Amino acid sequence: MNQSDNNKKAWECRAYDFWVMRDGTPKDKVAAIIMDPLVHLKKHQDLFKDVKGKKIANICGSNGRKAVPLALLGADVTVFDISEENKKYALELAKHAGTNVNYIVTDIYDIDISKFNEMFDILYLEGGILHYFDDLSRLFNILQKILNENGILILSDYHPIKNCINENNQYLNNYFDQPVMPCNIAYKPFFSTEEQKEFLDVLLKHHTLSDILNTVIKEGFTIKQYDEHRGWNNENIPWEYTLIAVNH
Numbered sequence: 717m718n719q720s721d722n723n724k725k726a727w728e729c730r731a732y733d734f735w736v737m738r739d740g741t742p743k744d745k746v747a748a749i750i751m752d753p754l755v756h757l758k759k760h761q762d763l764f765k766d767v768k769g770k771k772i773a774n775i776c777g778s779n780g781r782k783a784v785p786l787a788l789l790g791a792d793v794t795v796f797d798i799s800e801e802n803k804k805y806a807l808e809l810a811k812h813a814g815t816n817v818n819y820i821v822t823d824i825y826d827i828d829i830s831k832f833n834e835m836f837d838i839l840y841l842e843g844g845i846l847h848y849f850d851d852l853s854r855l856f857n858i859l860q861k862i863l864n865e866n867g868i869l870i871l872s873d874y875h876p877i878k879n880c881i882n883e884n885n886q887y888l889n890n891y892f893d894q895p896v897m898p899c900n901i902a903y904k905p906f907f908s909t910e911e912q913k914e915f916l917d918v919l920l921k922h923h924t925l926s927d928i929l930n931t932v933i934k935e936g937f938t939i940k941q942y943d944e945h946r947g948w949n950n951e952n953i954p955w956e957y958t959l960i961a962v963n964h
Contacts, residue, residue: 719850719896719919720823724798726901726916731801734903735779742808746784750813753785759945760842760958763870767791773836773862775824776845780806780817786840787815794818794836796827824849827858834864842872847920850896852927856935863963869937872958875944876925881953896921929959937961 739745754761768790774783777795779802787793787810795806795817803819810817820827839859849855863869879890898917907915932939939961944954 719848719921720798720825722916722919723848724823726918727799728801729901729915730907730911731779731799731903732805734906735802735805737906738903739779739781742805743812745781746809746812749785749809750788753788756785757782760840760870760872763960764789764791767838770837771835772838772840773832775839775841775859776843776848777806777819777840778802778843780809780819782840782842783817783819784809784813784815787817788813791838792818794820796820796822796824798823824858825851825854827862829858829861832862834862834867836863837867839863839867839869841870844874844902846871846873846928847922848918850921852923852931853935856931856937860936860963865963867963869932869961869963870958871932871961872956873928875954875957876923876928877954879922885953892924894922932959932961936963938964 749756754764757764764786767786770791772786772791772793774786774793774795777783777797780795783793783795783806797803797819798821800821803821806817806819839862846852846855859869876891879894880888882888896919899920901915901918904912904915929939929942939959941958941960943958945956945958947953947955
């Protein structure tokens with residue numbers, strides 16, 4: 717089983733139950749989103765203040781927690797994601813928000829380039845995505861093709877330094893030459909020990925920062941900005957980053 721096939725099976729095992737467990741039902745969650753859609757884009761809200769009428773592709777858009785706020789702000793949003801369970805939650809979220817999101821369940825590698833060629837003004841990737849792709853060149857080549865000329869790529873992901881530090885801030889010799897490896901799916905710990913037995917591992921491939929930046933450049937993007945973000949509890953360490961690039 718290849719990486720994408722495996723990860724699809726993993727993400728279609730009780731993902732909807734997890735979102736309800738963590739965030740509440742779509743009907744419950746949407747109340748806060750409607751009150752202030754922009755604030756739900758968190759550290760990226762300044763990048764989306766004027767998106768009315770923009771065509772935005774939310775790559776690996778998961779349960780719609782970013783797509784729905786963008787749609788409420790007036791954007792024409794398409795989510796590409798591998799999980800039917802994620803789609804179910806996202807579309808219910810959009811329905812209760814009184815807005816529309818186009819949700820396409822697909823392997824990102826299999827996006828129909830002929831259909832979506834140069835369609836989007838903005839591509840938004842956030843929340844820890846790149847490790848699901850063993851071939852960054854293939855991924856960014858597809859992204860470059862579905863983004864229109866002068867379109868914007870907004871990529872926010874886990875900082876590769878996370879691969880060198882464990883939860884106790886101890887050094888790990890674990891940066892270069894990482895193979896595709898099985899790992900627990902992120903939401904597995906939210907279930908009981910007995911329930912956890914039904915979950916498949918995801919297959920992840922961690923990339924170095926130079927691999928990421930160089931691939932973005934080689935596939936035709938011009939990097940305009942790169943910001944590192946502190947740890948989730950404001951630790952003095954870069955836990956995430958945001959890269960902004962233009963398709964030239």
